[in-house]
Amino acid sequence: VVLGGIRGRVCGIARLGKYLLIDFSTGRVLLAHLGMSGRIVIVPRSTAREPHTHAVLRLDSGDDLRYVDPRRFGALAVYPRGAVRASDELRALGPDPLGGGFTPAYLAGALAATRGVAVKSFLLDQRRIAGLGNIYASEVLWVARIAPRRRANQVRGDEVARLHRAVVDVLSAAVARRGTTLRDYVDAGGEGGENQEFLAVYDRAGEPCGECGARVRRIVQGARSTFYCPRCQRR
DNA sequence: TAACACCTGTTC
């Protein structure tokens, strides 16, 4: 597969929200989003090609960088370096909690600016905060002790401070544990992460809350599963 | 703001 004439030396790799940015010495940037089932793997060129391999970059090392995505919800794009930030993909993203700009004051303002949306859905909105997905949204709210159906613009004061800290802590911990592997996720070396062993509520409906022992509940919000503790997260 | 669409694979 030809990727917009990508060539040259990889001179940097960065992440913004759920987007991976691979910087090439020739002035181009490969933007990748893994969607639900995407993987980027680096394997010897002789390795048999997996089904659903949509793109391959030949590396001088003799390895291939392969983009594999059975469900095809992910995407690849190439931009000149100077045009990446203004691209359709990145233009509207909110601050990344592990980058700059995600402050308690920002969060308070973003929450207050909403109209009636549930705080769980707020956390999933990449225009407000870039990088939280369905797993971490539930985990964040459990850590912050906020009920998922709470209206975002009703979250105030000390709750905002707890929410801000929870967002940063949950994401930092997940990255430190190299991701959450429930089904598909692996890193470029094919290794799964460890964070799934530390999930408090996600995918744990019916199990006791580690804090209070109440049964974790599953509800559906915006067609996505939400998990929470009905005792620890009363409001 | 909710529903649905886009896809394939896994599990019940």
Add this chain to the structure above:
DNA sequence: GAACAGGTGTTA
């Protein structure tokens, strides 16, 4: 066969 899955964009 149905329900479900880590995401997001469009439509009503």
